[in-house]
Amino acid sequence: MLKNGPTVIEEIKRQRDLLWGERWGRLPLTVLALALTMLYLPVWFSLLCLALDIGAELLAMHYMRALDPKRHPKRYGFVMVCMFLMEFSYSLPALLIWQGDENYAKSFAVGMIMTTLMQIISARTIHMPFGYIGFAAVALPALAGNAFYWINNDNVPGLIFSTIAAVGALAYTLIAMKSNNRLHRAAALDRKAAQASNRAKSRFLAQMSHELRTPLNAILGMGHAEQRRNKDALSQNRLSVLIIAAEGLSTILDDILDMSAIEEGRLPIRPQQVIPSEQISATLALFHPGVSEAGLRLTHDISPQLGTAWMLDPQRLRQCMSNLLSNAVKNTKHGGIHVTARLIAQQQRPPMLSVEIADTGPGIPNHLHRLMFEPLSQARRPADGAESNGLGLSICRSMARQMGGDLIIRPNKPGQSGARFVLTLQLNPAKDPKPVEQDQDQPPKGGPQHVQGTTGLRVLVIDDIATNRLVASTYLRMLGATMIEAESGAQALTILASTQPDLVLLDMNMPEMDGLETLAKIRALPGGAGKLPVIAMTADALAEHRAHYMANGLDGYLAKPINPARIEAEINAVLGKSGRAPTD
Structure with a gap:
């Protein structure tokens, strides 16, 4: 019974890819072999077999594209017919040459039959029904032609021994076909398993990075706050070690994600002037x-x-x-x-x-x-x-x-x-010899230069985790800003109905109403509330996360764990682009 489903479709695709990929080596050799048959057979007959062989091959390749036997049974049957005609039109001249007694005729005929059997074994056994139909197109005429030759020469011992030899060669061909098919299947399964494992590894790394960034955010936030408040030298040193260790762990997370991206060829390279x-x-x-x-x-x-x-x-x-x-x-x-x-x-x-x-x-x-x-x-x-x-x-x-x-x-x-x-x-x-603008990631010459101060800003922080809101509140106070907090998107919308802050820091992974849904509802608010600058503050730290969120209308992006310098720089950059000033 013919298997149906994705495995069969993948087999046919791999079969076609293999045959199509080697066409420039295989088809010229097919033309050469059938052209040599003109030494023993009428030219018109050799040309007819050549046309049938090449034509059936090209038709089969065309109709194998995106072929699903379950959805396209007639097309599948037509491809099987083309496969049979292709192998039969190649084998028939060899069998006719076998009947003659010209010099080297039998050696030439045996060589043609053996090469086509080898080709079936090596290149046509990914999808076994194609292999079986090609095998039948060679085996049936070969046995019939061999029997006709020896019976016509009234040589029973020759018939018996040659038939035994032919059956043995064909049996070995079948065994080799099945072995090669198992190898193809094992290689395909191993490749799928490796791809699935790699995807699982990437998902695991991304998930672990996401989960670790939230507690890291809290460690860094409280560490910075205590270091700023505590004046004791020993405590300052201890807190400095704590902060450096947490920042080191954050760097390790970034490096692991970068390594995963490099292995998958996803690391973006963005040349600039x-x-x-x-x-x-x-x-x-x-x-x-x-x-x-x-x-x-x-x-x-x-x-x-x-x-x-x-x-x-x-x-x-x-x-x-x-x-x-x-x-x-x-x-x-x-x-x-x-x-x-x-x-x-x-x-x-x-x-x-x-x-x-x-x-x-x-x-x-x-x-x-x-x-x-x-x-x-x-x-x-x-x-x-x-x-x-x-x-x-x-x-x-x-x-x-x-x-x-x-x-x-x-x-x-x-x-x-x-x-x-x-x-x-x-x-x-360089594409343009004009003066180069300073890259936005490069530290400004002469030390930090703020587009505008953060003192006096009112910032709405939307995050379902209280620790993250506490960290944001700590940093904002250090920067001279005040915070309004909301533990959900729904609560934030209620606050915005009566209060208009200068800026919104929005977590992207919240239950019930996530960050993008909350952003959409904020943008739908009337008046100035719908135009508030919104910065993502999220543990989704991959480059594709940033690109996805920015493409959906966010004004800025902060990957956790954050620190005072990064949050200040991003707020200044976003408010500098929007031209907003703190509300009175």
């Missing part, structure tokens, strides 16, 4: 205070050639450099870190940006260079004994390769110490 030297300098500026505090030096040598505009993803450049600089600081106790940035010209290819980050730490033995880029590798332990997640270098190398470059460890010359990481990225010519 930027000046590489400015991006590099801005990244170094972020590390100068920490490096100085550690008693180290941070020096650099940036080529003037990098002072012109190129197409490059600035966020990924800064992400890679930040990871490498952070590792260098962790692994260097004395001396310093030197950054060298160069433009490398290439013949007939776009130039490369080369950034070398060299430290004066203990270095990395040559035999560990490869292991450094393995996910979760701990091949290089930080000099201060701190733990690292072992994902950063693997992610940076994957990103660099996505951008046409690489990340390597350069071996030290005799007498050199420390580690030297070299990041290369492909640079493409």
